[in-house]
Amino acid sequence: MPITSFLAVPARILLAVLALCAATAAVATWGALQTPWLGVAFAVDEAGSVSARGLPGGPAHGMGEGASRLALSRPGNRAGLDVEPDDLIEEPDFFDEFARMNRFFDRQGKFRALLDGPVQAEWTRADGSRATEVWIPGARPLGSLPATFWFQLAVSFAGCLIACWVWALRPTDLGASMFALTGLAFPAFAVPASVYSSRELALGGELFRALSAANHAGAFMFGCALLAVFLCYPRRLVPAGALWALPVVYGTWWLADTMQWLPSQNWTRMGIMSEMLGAIALAGVQWRMSRGRPLDRAALRWLALSMLVGSGLFVFSTTGSKVLGFFPPISQGYAFGYFLIIYVGLAFGLRRYRLFDLDRWAYRILLWLAGALAVVLMDAALIVWLRWNPAFSMGVSLLLCGWLYFPFRQWLWRRLTGARGARVDTTFPDLIHIAFSPSRGEQERRWDALLGQLFDPLDIRRLSHAEAEDPRVATLLESGQALWVPPCGGLEGRVLRLADRGSRLFAPHDAELAASLSSLVQKAGEGRDSYERGVREERHRIAQDMHDDIGARLLMLIHQASRAGDGVAADVARAAMSDLRTTLSALEGRSLPLADALADWRAEMAARCDAAGVDFVWNEFVPAMPLPDMQEALPARMKATLERALREGLSNALKHGGPTCIEVDVRAGNGRLDIAMRDDGVRGAGRSAPVAGPASVGLGLAGMRRRLAEYQGVVGLERGEDGCVLRIFLPLGAGAGPGASVEPAEPAEVRA
Structure with a gap:
């Protein structure tokens, strides 16, 4: 890797944070090892009695299993300190009253002072006899630090690195900056807790107070930063300067807590709880503000998922341990792992990294968690309130949840995900209709309609070029805001934007469905091509037979009638030969440029008029004809229809x-062809002029209209004092074709 890439700004930031975490871990480990070590393992039973045992290799190795009523004092001094259950708690926030917490800190200071020299220990053995020993505390070995110490350091530093990683990639984003602040706050409250919660017996009273105050400061800072995240992400709700109100308010609250100006520690908990509830309320406001923004809503959905999973696991573990007795109570040190779950979710939401991959199964996790909590809470209620047997209450809980919750869960799943249950096999009829539509324009319209029915996007845009890396594969674009549908079966590629009218992002299962549909359309198109190839070959055979047999007979008839001087029969045979050529051309299916078709019609009409002794005038308004329209291929059947008309x-x-x-x-x-044929038949024949107006519809005119209507053509015949005018209008291009659904506007001059 080039050194310039390695030393890019994000890399430097992450290296600096990693170095800071390593230094903090070293300081925390050094601080945890500074307390003198006795080599005693303490335990508190459900009755509140303290038991102890000496660890091998420690100063207290002579104290066997089952020791109780341990008291420590100076050698020769009978006034000692009994080890009480309160002395062994992990977290001083356990106490509601400041008086009890101050007593705890005072006793911690006294125990710490005793450990500075030889200690006389007195305890009751398992057989009830008393024992006394003098212990000389030693340096605490690294291996004596419990697993909870390392776990708290690991999860807090992992959260800090995740937050700083997001900020390093988006340093100008205010939401990412606030998220990084929560990352710095995580070790601020977790590292002090790791030091005092992993002590063997005691820390210095003032040091313990300082670490507890730092823990509270980190917790308040974490809450402030979390509030700030939801105040400015995904949409900024307040000016950036207003965010300073948060540290002012909660900094004052923390100061009042540290100075013990509050009535009790319950007020401290209320402050932190207000931050959590405020974050939830702001998340609701952001959800409402992000209406019509599926990417923002997907991020908020994932944030809510992470928060509910973290808090839900906490409720489940505490309820399961205290009420149901499924597993022993979880240590506070391990409970910090729930913060890491929330943290990873926040990182996914803010970074928007493949968020659409998590969209649907995020709902599955939420609903699964809700089902598990419903069973646990109902089971707990039946045990606590009705005093039912645990096994019986669990069976009833599962039965009731199966009857009530799971049908509701399925309904809620459909509501949340907007799942229509679209399957490929249900689209087979539509795919066949698309592949065998009579024109390319109709195929494109039917394909758009099917994609709209399945995905309901806000926009479907056809593209002649691919926006995906592999244009042959259906791909998610723009973090799931768009879906690339590849070209298939001769149809153009498409980009679909914002699924379900903008209420959700496209997900991988949408890309899989689009890929399956495209593959089926391709296969159906290949089948249609094979069918049409067979039809063309059969038509070519029929046309060849007609040319060789009927054409030869007509040509013979023309020569014989001409030699016999029968001009009428020769003209009829020539007309039949012209009709045969038109029919054979249509059977062959060869398209012809419009300019060439016009030249053929002009030559034929001029020859017929010359034979009839009638002047013929052909006016092509070439300057008004764009070259693409003149060179566009005219389908054989359309040319034959126009030629017959x-x-x-x-x-x-x-x-x-x-x-x-x-x-x-x-x-x-402009995509249309207008032909007007005028004759001066009434004036030239010297007949009386009929009443002007639309001509009556005869069989010939009706046949013209019927044939041209197949291509949305319009035919009108108008009779006036100066003769008759036959007008023909026909749309050109992709919209013209048998069965096309777009009805062109009728030209203004056609009144029949």
Whole structure:
């Protein structure tokens, strides 16, 4: 690794924090080893009696198992100090009254003074006899430090490193800065507690007071920082300067606690409890403020999960040990592990690191925890209030929770996750409809509709290029705010944004579902391509047979009629040959550029008008035609339909109108084709002009409309004093095709 990368700012910050943690651990270990050591293991039974035993290799190794009523004094001085249960408590906050806590500190100071020299110990043996020995306290060995000491250091430093890691990656974020402050506060209250809770018997009274005050200061600072986190994350609720009110208020509270100005230690607990309740209330405010922001809500959801899991485990462990007796009471040192659970959750929420991976199973953990707590609390209530047998009450609790809670849990799960139970097999009919839709535009619309039905995103955007690293695989983008659906079956790739109308993030199971759907669409598209390939091959065979058989017969008929001088039969045969060519072209399915199709129609119509002795005018408004519209491939069936319509219109004009001139105007552009065929049949034939207006609908016009309607085309025939006008409108592009659902606007000049 290059040295410049290693010494980047985040690395320097983490190295500095790691060095600080190591130095703090060294100081705490040194402080814990400074107390003189007797080598005695103390225990307090349920009746409140203190028992002791000497440890091998220690000054008190001569004291056997079952020793009780231990008293320590100076050699030759009969006035000693009996070891009481209160002397062995881990945490001085156990006392409600300051008077009892002061007595505890005084006794700690006296015990510590006794340990500065030889100590006379007197105790009662297991057989009831009294024993006396003089012990010389020694230096405390490192191996005598209990596991709780190291556990408290480990979890507090782990929390501190996590918090500083988040801040190092986001140093300008106020929420991350406040989170880092909670990380510094964690060792501030855990390290002093690790020193005095792991003592063998006594610490100096003043040192104990100082460590207890530091523990309280760290706890108040942790609460202030936690309040500050929810005041500015994910949305800032107050100005940054207003956050200084927190240390002012709770710093004053801590000072009153340290100086014992408060009535009792219950007021200290109330201060810390107010911080915890305030954090929960602010989390609720943030939840309301983050409406419509799924990423913020996902972060808050994970924060709530971590807090409830930590507190829930605490309730479960204390209830299980004290009421149900499932396991022995947990030590305060190990209880600090619950803070680490909350800490890891806060880190995940603030860092937003793969938060969507945790979205659904975060709910599962919450509901599982709620079920476990429901069983435990109901069992405890039946035992305590109704005095039921524990085994019987547990069975009843499981039965009641099974009947009441678990149906409610399933309902709540659907409400929380918005799960629709979408499965791939239920989408098979829709996938088949997509693959076998008659046009590409219809396929795209059906694919959008299916994705909208399954994921209900706020936005579906088609992309010709991929935004994912691997464009062939469905991928989560932007921390779950978007989902990349790869191209499949000839359909474009898509980016879906904000699932369930913005109420949640996309999760890995969404990507798996999208990948499965894309794969099925691809397979269905390949099946359709194979089917269409077979159809094309069969049509080609039929077209070839018709060309070789019917075409040859018509060509022979044209030659024979021409040699016999039968012009009518020859013209009919030529018309049949033209129709056959149109049909064969449609069967072959070969697309043709619009410009080439217009050239073919112009040549055919000009030849027919010339043969009939009618002037022919063809107007192409080329300057108004964008080149892409002119070069766009016209599907074979659409070309055949238009060709038949123009052929039918020209035949009607020549047969029934008796015109002297036929004029055709063609306009193409903006995704549409407009053709107007005018004749002066009434004027040219010298007939009386009919009443102007829409022409009556005959079989020929009805057939045109029916065929063009397949492509959303519109046909109108208008008869006026100057002749008849046949108007044809047809949409071009992806929206035009058999069965397309988009109805184009009818041109203004078509009135029939």
